[in-house]
Amino acid sequence: MADEVRLWSDELARDPSSLVFLPLAEALRRQGQLDLARKVAVRGLERHPHNPDAHDQLARIQADRGDLQSAFDEWDMVLRLVPGHVGAIKGMAFVRFQQGRLEEAERLLMQAQGQGDSDIHAAMDMVRRSSGVTYAQVVAGELATDPHLLFADILADDQTAIMLDKDGLVLAGAYYSADGKDVAQDVGASLSGVSDEALRATKHLGIGSWRSILFETEAAIVSLAPAPADGGAAGGLIVVATAPDTPLGQLRPLLDRCVSRAHAWLDLAP
Amino acid sequence: MSDFTAVLDTLIRQRGVRGSLVVSAGDGIPVDSNLQFGQDGNRVAALAASLYRKARRSAQAAGLGGTGFMQLEAETGRLCIIGGDEIVLVVVAERSANVGLIRVEMLRAAEALA
Numbered sequence: 001m002a003d004e005v006r007l008w009s010d011e012l013a014r015d016p017s018s019l020v021f022l023p024l025a026e027a028l029r030r031q032g033q034l035d036l037a038r039k040v041a042v043r044g045l046e047r048h049p050h051n052p053d054a055h056d057q058l059a060r061i062q063a064d065r066g067d068l069q070s071a072f073d074e075w076d077m078v079l080r081l082v083p084g085h086v087g088a089i090k091g092m093a094f095v096r097f098q099q100g101r102l103e104e105a106e107r108l109l110m111q112a113q114g115q116g117d118s119d120i121h122a123a124m125d126m127v128r129r130s131s132g133v134t135y136a137q138v139v140a141g142e143l144a145t146d147p148h149l150l151f152a153d154i155l156a157d158d159q160t161a162i163m164l165d166k167d168g169l170v171l172a173g174a175y176y177s178a179d180g181k182d183v184a185q186d187v188g189a190s191l192s193g194v195s196d197e198a199l200r201a202t203k204h205l206g207i208g209s210w211r212s213i214l215f216e217t218e219a220a221i222v223s224l225a226p227a228p229a230d231g232g233a234a235g236g237l238i239v240v241a242t243a244p245d246t247p248l249g250q251l252r253p254l255l256d257r258c259v260s261r262a263h264a265w266l267d268l269a270p
Numbered sequence: 271m272s273d274f275t276a277v278l279d280t281l282i283r284q285r286g287v288r289g290s291l292v293v294s295a296g297d298g299i300p301v302d303s304n305l306q307f308g309q310d311g312n313r314v315a316a317l318a319a320s321l322y323r324k325a326r327r328s329a330q331a332a333g334l335g336g337t338g339f340m341q342l343e344a345e346t347g348r349l350c351i352i353g354g355d356e357i358v359l360v361v362v363a364e365r366s367a368n369v370g371l372i373r374v375e376m377l378r379a380a381e382a383l384a
Contacts, residue, residue, distance in 0.1 A: 177333040190328035194321065198342055201317040201349060205309060205362060208345025215325040218335030222328070241332070248370075 005031075012040075017047050022057055029061050037061045052081040052088075059091055068095045086112050103153070110253055147172035150265055151240075154257050158243040163227055163262045166235030168192025171227075172265060175241065178219060187239065195226060195235050212255060220244055223251045228263040238262055277359070277379045278304040284375060286367025288347075291360040292383075293319050295353050307362065314349075318360040322351045339373050352376045354384060 008024040021044030028037035041058040048054050059074035072095040078088035093108035150172040151161040162173035168188040175184035198210040213224040220241040227236035238258050242251065274292040281290040282304045289305040291314065298319035303311045326337045342349040343365070350361040350372055359379055361372055 175332060179333070183332050186331035187328050190331040191324060194324050197317060197321050197324070201314070201321065201342065202344040202347075204313055204317065205307075205344075205347060205349065207347030207349075207365070210342055210344045212343045213321070213325075213341065214343075215329070215340035216338040217329040218338075220329075220332070220334045222325070222332075222334070241334070 016043075019044075019048070019051075022053055025057050025061065029057075029064060034061060034065045038065065050081060052078045052085065055081070056085075056087060056091075059088070063091065063095065068098055071095055106257075110257070147265075148174045151258050151261060154254075154261060155240075156242075159241065159254070161238065161240040161258050162188065163233060163258075164188045164191060164237045164239065165227070165233055166195065171233060171236065172262065173239075175239065191224070191237060191239065194224065195237055212252065214248070214251060216244065218244065221246055221248070221251065223255045225255045225259050228259065228266055233262070233266055272302045274302040274383070275304075277382060278302060281359075281361055281372070281375055281379060282306065284361075284363075284367065284372050286364040287361055287372065288364065289314070289360075289362040291315050291318070291362075293353075293358045293360055295319060295322070295356055295358045301357065305362075314362065315360065318349060318351050319358050321349075322353055322358050339376060341369060341373075350376060352380045354380070357383065359383070 005024065005027050008020045008027070011018055011020045012024060021040050025037045025041040025044065028034075028040060038058070038061050041054065041061055045051070045054045045058060055074045055077045059071045059078065062068075062071035062074060072092055075088040075091040075095070078085050079092075082088070089108050089112040093105045093112065096102075096108060097105035150163070155161055160174060160176050162175045162184045163171045165171050168191055170184045170188050173184065174182050175187050177183045194213070198213060202208060202210045209226075211225065215222050221244055223240045223242070225238045227233035227238050229235075238255065240251070240255050240258055242254070278290045278292065281287055288307045289303065289309075289311070291303040291305070291311060292301040293299065293315040294301055298316035300311050300315040303315070305311050321342065322337070322340055325340050329335065329337045338352060340351040342351075346365050348361075348363045348365060348367060348369060350363060350369065352359050359376055361376060363369070363372060
């Protein structure tokens, strides 16, 4: 590595416009020479201000230096240059999480997932390792005192969600009808047994475990997923209702977020 | 050949569709079917009709009005259902099937049958 650093340094001295500043800055960053790495990256950027890799490189260096806002700004620049850049979105999510801006962190990670990043769980793990606690656990812990509010912060005004046990009894959340009445118990009772029937149907058809059920009504789209199999929720359901004009493709991520929240809450339940 | 044969044939032609059934909504008895898999159509019909009834009941409980398209997604397949007061249309499809197209065809079919 030392030889490569020397070679790249020599090349950069010969040709200051060379893109070799990118691997050089990365090598210095990995060696922990962060101030030097930053200088190399900044000088490279002066000659290549529209190079997204250069902004991404500087963002990584700034993050390692602990200058999180500068790192965020650099990744923001990457996004301007390459909309949908998954690495930049994940980096920004990491910064926001470190700054305690949890809502934004999760929203950004979901955005990265929406860009087709199948490795998003690894990014989540990275964030979790750095903080020692999951976002869902933080919020679930805060909301544990009032189970009705378990899903409140991840739902829009025209969305509602509940978690039911296997008998259709409400464990958490609230289900409001159009006139503002909480009809969670009624909905729970009418959906009692759906999980068992879905299990029977999928078993009979040989199509594996059921993952979700969706049905469209005049006033809403209702999505169901199996409740986490712990904390007394096994065999239960997560029920999410959204506005009828919600794009169907957006329902699965929303359902997944509610399931994650339920999981964290059940983990924390006494 | 029943009144429903043409509708079922249209649905079965969709890529990834393994079976289509017309089912009595009240008792889950199959009225007509076109199955390309070795399963008991009676049981599929009963389970699908029961699931759809529960969905309708919960929609009524929540004041959401009538129920339209319904989909159960599993690891390797899907069950799509749409219906009215008397009959329910059921499609069994592979996971890779284009559910958007199936949904459109089922909505059309439901209109035709209404």
